[in-house]
Amino acid sequence: METYTPGYSEVAAAFMARRRLDPNGAFFLPHLKLGISVLDCGCGPGTITRDIARQVFPGTVTGLDFSVDQVALATREAKARGIANAEFRQGSVYELPFPDNSFDAVFSHALLEHLKEPVRAAIEFKRVLKPRGMLGVCTPDWGGFLLAPPSEKLLLAFEAYKQLQNRNGGDVYCGHKLGLYVEQAGFENIAMRSRYENYDPLTVIGDFLAMNHDEIGDAKNAATWREWGRSPKGMFSQAWVACTASKPR
Numbered sequence: 476m477e478t479y480t481p482g483y484s485e486v487a488a489a490f491m492a493r494r495r496l497d498p499n500g501a502f503f504l505p506h507l508k509l510g511i512s513v514l515d516c517g518c519g520p521g522t523i524t525r526d527i528a529r530q531v532f533p534g535t536v537t538g539l540d541f542s543v544d545q546v547a548l549a550t551r552e553a554k555a556r557g558i559a560n561a562e563f564r565q566g567s568v569y570e571l572p573f574p575d576n577s578f579d580a581v582f583s584h585a586l587l588e589h590l591k592e593p594v595r596a597a598i599e600f601k602r603v604l605k606p607r608g609m610l611g612v613c614t615p616d617w618g619g620f621l622l623a624p625p626s627e628k629l630l631l632a633f634e635a636y637k638q639l640q641n642r643n644g645g646d647v648y649c650g651h652k653l654g655l656y657v658e659q660a661g662f663e664n665i666a667m668r669s670r671y672e673n674y675d676p677l678t679v680i681g682d683f684l685a686m687n688h689d690e691i692g693d694a695k696n697a698a699t700w701r702e703w704g705r706s707p708k709g710m711f712s713q714a715w716v717a718c719t720a721s722k723p724r
């Protein structure tokens with residue numbers, strides 16, 4: 476079993492809560508038709524899930540997360556906004572708590588890169604999808620990102636973060652493997668694409684990466700990320716890879 480690298484600190488929660496269906500899940504918009512049922516796996520604080528609810532209304536969305544606290548937070552925030560067609564459940568993507576053929580679409584953003592067994596998760600996605608149902612998954616791929624300014628210290632911090640996520644069972648290069656994973660899980664009509672995200676202000680990503688190093692007592696690399704996040708010459712352009720595929724009939 477893997478360890479979820481970012482954890483659930485305030486910095487991590489605020490970092491995830493910035494995300495929205497557009498731009499983060501925009502690649503899946505053509506498949507989010509009115510009236511359909513959607514499962515959002517690894518929903519975190521549920522900001523993307525709420526946007527899906529608005530998009531498919533009067534359809535429904537179920538957000539699923541491993542963390543009881545994230546499920547409670549997502550439930551509270553959806554309720555506070557009067558969103559009645561979203562519900563949240565605790566559970567693991569390795570054993571989804573739903574019968575076969577339950578959903579028209581399954582979506583997952585920024586989860587598979589943290590999993591030791593992404594194909595096992597994709598097999599579960601397929602199981603709960605209805606025949607011809609659509610899957611949309613998206614993860615970063617650190618093979619494609621642009622880090623500025625050029626700096627030996629930054630590269631060392633990058634290497635240390637990569638090793639941390641690998642040790643925890645994840646893979647910072649997950650993005651370009653998504654098509655292989657869903658093919659191995661038995662999906663068809665696979666399509667891949669990518670986009671870049673520029674973090675502005677840079678402190679958002681600098682402090683988030685620093686926090687990951689703080690949590691393991693790595694003060695040196697935490698300081699590097701924090702200092703870099705405040706540099707006017709800094710840039711972090713992250714490559715996100717999205718993959719869509721359908722369950723065979």
Ligand SMILES: C[S@@+](CC[C@H](N)C(=O)[O-])C[C@H]1O[C@@H](n2cnc3c(N)ncnc32)[C@H](O)[C@@H]1O
Nearest residue numbers: 491494517518519540541542566567568584585
């Ligand atoms: C990086 S966050 C992404 C949250 C949200 N999808 C977003 O993009 O902002 C990943 C989420 O997946 C959850 N998670 C990690 N492992 C999981 C598992 N095996 N099953 C279900 N959820 C999991 C974590 O608790 C976390 O909330």
